[in-house]
Structure formats: structure tokens, C-alpha cells
Amino acid sequence: xxxxxxxxxxxxxxxxxxxxxxxxxxxxxxxxxxxxxxxxxxxxxxxxxxxxxxxxxxxxxxxxxxxxxxxxxxxxxxxxxxxxxxx
Numbered sequence: 001x002x003x004x005x006x007x008x009x010x011x012x013x014x015x016x017x018x019x020x021x022x023x024x025x026x027x028x029x030x031x032x033x034x035x036x037x038x039x040x041x042x043x044x045x046x047x048x049x050x051x052x053x054x055x056x057x058x059x060x061x062x063x064x065x066x067x068x069x070x071x072x073x074x075x076x077x078x079x080x081x082x083x084x085x086x087x
Contacts, residue, residue: 024051024058035059038079039072052076061087 027035027050035050039062047062057074064070073083 024053026050027052027057031057034079035074038074038081042081044070044072047072056082 031052032050035057039047039059043065044062045065047059049058049060051058051060053076055076057076057079059072059074062070062072069087071083071085071087072081074080075082
């Protein structure tokens with residue numbers, strides 16, 4: 001393997017691992033329990049997609065008791081709502 005090929009391979013692997021660090025993921029069962037508890041406590045009755053990132057948890061299309069729809073963001077450490085955007 002040439003030095004050029006080795007360098008390209010190393011760069012490709014670096015990008016692959018860097019990209020994985022920023023990828024959204026599904027919440028673990030433990031995280032999901034905490035997230036759902038917060039949403040229910042805040043009056044939300046249903047929601048669609050939940051994605052966990054390093055710096056936030058995103059909940060799409062959360063519906064409150066009045067039928068209003070919101071996109072919600074939670075702090076991944078405290079599970080406090082940091083953003084509530086009406087749709």
C-alpha cells in the first residue's frame with residue numbers, strides 16, 4: 001500500500017468516525033422513560049419523533065392537551081425543556 005493510499009484511507013476513516021459523533025440516534029429505554037415523563041408533566045399527550053444528539057434532545061410534533069403542536073428541545077443532561085416552538 002502506498003503512502004498516498006494509506007493517507008486517503010486514514011482520512012476516510014477519520015471522516016467516518018467524526019460523522020458518527022454528530023449523528024442523531026434513538027433514545028435508549030432509560031432516556032425514553034425520562035423524556036416521556038417530562039413531556040407528560042408539561043401537558044403533552046403525544047409526539048412523533050424523538051432524536052438524541054450530543055447537545056440536545058429533539059421532539060417533533062408534540063401535541064399538548066389543547067391540541068396545539070410544538071417542536072421541543074430538551075437538555076440531554078437535565079432533561080429540562082430548553083426550547084418550545086409552536087408549529
